[in-house]
Amino acid sequence: MGGRGWRVAGLAAVLALCGVIGAAAQDAAPQISQSTTDHSKLKELQKEFASGPEVTAACLSCHTEAAMQVKHSIHWKWEFENPSTGQILGKSHVVNSFCGTVASNEARCTSCHTGYGWTDMSAPPPSEATAVDCLACHDTSGQYTKLDSAAGHP
Known part of the structure; x- marks a missing residue:
């Protein structure tokens, strides 16, 4: 076998080994969730909710300090106070290049708040x-959205 033949054989062996390793990885134990709770098993969440605040009330029944x-x-x-300068910053104090200012774009602010x-x-x-919207950050469906000008309600 010439030099090229050995390279092709070597490449084939490496690819075969990768296939074996990949198959073994599929047979490995499933990933362990980073969460300590499977929320789909909680009785408090096994219902249809009429509003966002109703969802938050269910969340707060366990996450009491959230x-x-x-x-x-x-x-x-x-609002944010710069620890070095003491300057008060944050969306309610400065122009935001994405949303403009709070005063000129109030109705849209609540669609993300x-x-x-x-x-x-x-x-x-x-x-x-x-009034805290837990789903703004913790929705796992990928379907959660807020209306453009409904004071933060979905």
């Missing part, structure tokens, strides 16, 4: 725990 944690985040407050019911951007967002 709403408070979200309400202290930049995603809720749209992590909450429900914020209709007046000159006032703080609603204070109820169920």
Whole structure:
């Protein structure tokens, strides 16, 4: 066998080995979920929900501190204090090149905001725990969307 023949045989052997390894990987144990809970097994979630806040209420029955944690985040407050300069930044204080300013685009802001019911951007967002939109970040269906100007409601 010439030099070219050995290269072809070597390549064939490598490809065959890759096929064997790939087949073995398919037979390996399934991936372990990163989540500690299979939410599809929870009784609280085995129903149709009439509204976003109703979904949040079900989430909060187990994740009791989640709403408070979200309400202290930049995603809720749209505000950030630069630790070096003390300058107050965030969407509610500066022009945003993607959305414009809050004042000129208020109706669209709530289509992404992590909450429900914020209709007046000159006032703080609603204070109820169920005003937090858990699905804005935690939807697993890929189908969750919010209406353009419905104060954050889907």
